[in-house]
Amino acid sequence: MMGQLIYLKDVVTLELDREACMGCGMCLLVCPHAVLSLTNGKIEIADRDACMECGACARNCPAEALSVRSGVGCAAAVINSKLGRKKSSCCCTIGPEEKPNDPAPCC
Amino acid sequence: MKQPFVMGSIPTPVGPVPEVSPSLVWADRRGGFKARWGMGRMHYTIDPGLYALGKPDEKSPVLVTANYKMSFDRLRQVLPGRDAWILVLDTRGINVWCAAGKGTFGTAELVARVESSGLTRIVSHRELILPQLAGPGVAAHHVKKLSGFKVIYGPIRAEDLPAFLDAGNKATPEMRSKTFTTRERLVLIPIELIQALKAGLIIISILFILAFLGRSEEGWANALGHGFFSALAVLTAILSGAVLTPLLLPWLPGRAFSLKGLIPGFFTAAILLFFGWVHWITGTGRLEMLAWLFLIPAVSAYLAMNFTGASTYTSLSGVKKEMRWALPLEIGAGIAGLILWIGSHFIA
Numbered sequence: 060m061m062g063q064l065i066y067l068k069d070v071v072t073l074e075l076d077r078e079a080c081m082g083c084g085m086c087l088l089v090c091p092h093a094v095l096s097l098t099n100g101k102i103e104i105a106d107r108d109a110c111m112e113c114g115a116c117a118r119n120c121p122a123e124a125l126s127v128r129s130g131v132g133c134a135a136a137v138i139n140s141k142l143g144r145k146k147s148s149c150c151c152t153i154g155p156e157e158k159p160n161d162p163a164p165c166c
Numbered sequence: 167m168k169q170p171f172v173m174g175s176i177p178t179p180v181g182p183v184p185e186v187s188p189s190l191v192w193a194d195r196r197g198g199f200k201a202r203w204g205m206g207r208m209h210y211t212i213d214p215g216l217y218a219l220g221k222p223d224e225k226s227p228v229l230v231t232a233n234y235k236m237s238f239d240r241l242r243q244v245l246p247g248r249d250a251w252i253l254v255l256d257t258r259g260i261n262v263w264c265a266a267g268k269g270t271f272g273t274a275e276l277v278a279r280v281e282s283s284g285l286t287r288i289v290s291h292r293e294l295i296l297p298q299l300a301g302p303g304v305a306a307h308h309v310k311k312l313s314g315f316k317v318i319y320g321p322i323r324a325e326d327l328p329a330f331l332d333a334g335n336k337a338t339p340e341m342r343s344k345t346f347t348t349r350e351r352l353v354l355i356p357i358e359l360i361q362a363l364k365a366g367l368i369i370i371s372i373l374f375i376l377a378f379l380g381r382s383e384e385g386w387a388n389a390l391g392h393g394f395f396s397a398l399a400v401l402t403a404i405l406s407g408a409v410l411t412p413l414l415l416p417w418l419p420g421r422a423f424s425l426k427g428l429i430p431g432f433f434t435a436a437i438l439l440f441f442g443w444v445h446w447i448t449g450t451g452r453l454e455m456l457a458w459l460f461l462i463p464a465v466s467a468y469l470a471m472n473f474t475g476a477s478t479y480t481s482l483s484g485v486k487k488e489m490r491w492a493l494p495l496e497i498g499a500g501i502a503g504l505i506l507w508i509g510s511h512f513i514a
Contacts, residue, residue, distance in 0.1 A: 064346055064477075067421050067484040088319045088337075089301030091344035092479065112481040113267065115301025129302065130482035131267050133475030134423075134489055137482075 071110040072128040079124035086116035176218045180284030185218045188246050198236050204360040210235045211259035216283040220249035224290040232257040232265050240324045266303030273305050277312045295320045346478045351412045354476045358408040366404050370397045380511030402438050403462040406430040407469025424492035427470020431463030453510035460503030468496045
């Protein structure tokens, strides 16, 4: 098997506030694509294009040093949200209009 | 609900906790197989709450998972001979990663489930082992604050849990990376295929009707022949976009999925048109063949683009960027192809 698969370049919305970072390393544990690295007690974005914007790092950063416009990278979900549909048989729907008790199907 | 994997129960300070079997039976595997093919997939659930695996005591680890039965089955079979508590969250039958992305496998549900299960009275430690892919939904520091439990992110794959536990809750870099191997792509193909075929059958029916309307004066057999060729062409496009593209993904050139899908689209279209060479003799036949040269790659590219949803590495920003150029092209090529196809059947 070849190395890690990479999607489009220079699109990712991941941002890091290095001043705020405390170097706790929680983000390193949750990132599924080794996007971040820890050097001299601070986090660095080592492989930006590998980021899939899942949002795990930002969610688990106690210092709120990481931010990303997270979402599901799914074309059908984008189409469904554009069409105003709340459900799809494929994957997930996107958008704040989603009801929490909606038995929305997902991948 | 009656759950066949429950073998009995073990007593705890908060009452009996159901004990689950550490191995899968034929019915579990059949259920998983059916879910992969889209049968009962949205209701493939188990009851949320606390379960016992083996004979856990107050020191045993607590493993957290989703109430999608396939997720739960994966977990309970990878720890033969070990004792653990399994805390199942209510994710409405959705797997861990997707549920975390939607927030149903989230901080609030986790904290509430810890509370309702009486876990604080069952275990003496204050640690929860979560699958790493719960990260998008769970904020570990908030869980600690709200419940007193420390979240430990375990490996991505349940199969790595024994090694993780034996290493003192330490994961290797490999355990922390989400792969997208041939096998992982292969198991996703059935659902892609079923979804595409549902739409494909409707399109095939319409093309059959149009073929009869346009060609009936040339004889029913002729119209039927064109209908069958259309059906074959639609199935070729689906095979290309929903089967070949996922299978060959890492080896197809380009980064955008639409681009990846275009290549098997052209390739399979060329093969089909080669075997349909008899149609090239007439002017309308050539028009019909040209139509498929637009339609098959367009459908294949569209289906490939939809596979971003199942893939493990595409970002929302990337998908939006790809769709901005790919979707208009796919729709444009689709309309061009349809006009050519209808033209070939009606201007004759």
